[in-house]
Amino acid sequence: MFPFLSLSRQCYSSKPYPFLSRSFTQSSAALARKQEKKIRTPSKKALAAKEKRRAAKVSLAQSKLEQLPLLSAISVLRAVEVASPKAMYELYIKTELGNGVAVPKGRFKLPKEAKARPEEKVLVFAEGRQAEEAKKAGAHIVGGIELIDGVSDLASKPRFDSNLFDVQILNNRIRATTYLCTTSLIRAITPRLGRFLGQQGLMPSERRGTVTDDISGYLQRIQGTSEWKADKTGSIHMPIGSMYFTVDEIARNFRHFMTSVRTATGNVQDNRQKEAKKAVNIGTVKLSSTSGPGIRITDY
Numbered sequence: 001m002f003p004f005l006s007l008s009r010q011c012y013s014s015k016p017y018p019f020l021s022r023s024f025t026q027s028s029a030a031l032a033r034k035q036e037k038k039i040r041t042p043s044k045k046a047l048a049a050k051e052k053r054r055a056a057k058v059s060l061a062q063s064k065l066e067q068l069p070l071l072s073a074i075s076v077l078r079a080v081e082v083a084s085p086k087a088m089y090e091l092y093i094k095t096e097l098g099n100g101v102a103v104p105k106g107r108f109k110l111p112k113e114a115k116a117r118p119e120e121k122v123l124v125f126a127e128g129r130q131a132e133e134a135k136k137a138g139a140h141i142v143g144g145i146e147l148i149d150g151v152s153d154l155a156s157k158p159r160f161d162s163n164l165f166d167v168q169i170l171n172n173r174i175r176a177t178t179y180l181c182t183t184s185l186i187r188a189i190t191p192r193l194g195r196f197l198g199q200q201g202l203m204p205s206e207r208r209g210t211v212t213d214d215i216s217g218y219l220q221r222i223q224g225t226s227e228w229k230a231d232k233t234g235s236i237h238m239p240i241g242s243m244y245f246t247v248d249e250i251a252r253n254f255r256h257f258m259t260s261v262r263t264a265t266g267n268v269q270d271n272r273q274k275e276a277k278k279a280v281n282i283g284t285v286k287l288s289s290t291s292g293p294g295i296r297i298t299d300y
Helices: 044-065 070-080 129-137 145-156 186-198 215-222 247-264
Strands: 088-096 105-108 122-125 141-143 165-169 172-176 178-181 226-229 235-242 281-289 295-297
Touching: 070 247, 070 281, 070 295, 088 247, 105 247, 122 145, 129 141, 129 215, 141 145, 145 186, 178 186, 178 215, 226 235, 226 247, 235 247, 247 281
Parallel strands: 122 141, 122 178
Antiparallel strands: 088 235, 088 281, 105 226, 165 172, 281 295
16 A cells, blocks of 8 residues: 555664554643732731721711811801701811820800800819819819819729719718819829829819919819810810801801810910910811701801
């Protein structure tokens, strides 16, 4: 069939059809198994950071859309609450607290009160002539170091209001919201009351003016005022009026409270303070209502 195969021994093949067989050298080498790529699972910390960045972007985008001057914001909220005449205007202020910065707090008296002020009781640590002056000035509780046991007994109670403490003196239940002390007694009460009152922001302090020998002068200054205090994140919430207030009344209340916050945060110098405090930046100021949106104020 193929006569040329018999012409030479070297060309002889035992297989009749060599071109139909597959040579070993022509087969493809086995490929190495590809290693599967490991999917990196982000840590909880990384996920939290990513979510925080996303929330910041969303907040920034929303804040750019919801920025209005004060008078325009008041008009918008009034239109939203047209069916709710008893709704309140709510002011929100965000301060940027740094490490070692005390939580801002201060006192204010609005030109037109937004709502009834809570009852306030003043306890004064004083003796002798200063104690008599404190009583005449209107202090509710006046005494010396004998009051310490009545105040410190509260530390053993399982529950207490962070803003209003029950003080037991002579077996009577009395409420105290402000604590004052003379310079001669502050060293005596600090070791026993410093930790208890300090963690609630009620410990008398020279920086805040609650350690003073002019007790009557201090009581006259705070008469008819209310205290505001930021939370641990630096946020301040304050109602500044009802919907039936005029636009001018809301604006005056807004400006008055902002002045109090600027003074307490060191953005406005208080001449009564001996040393200038480090200013705390005011990051965000928003006005909202009971059912309305929060509008960022551009001209605060």
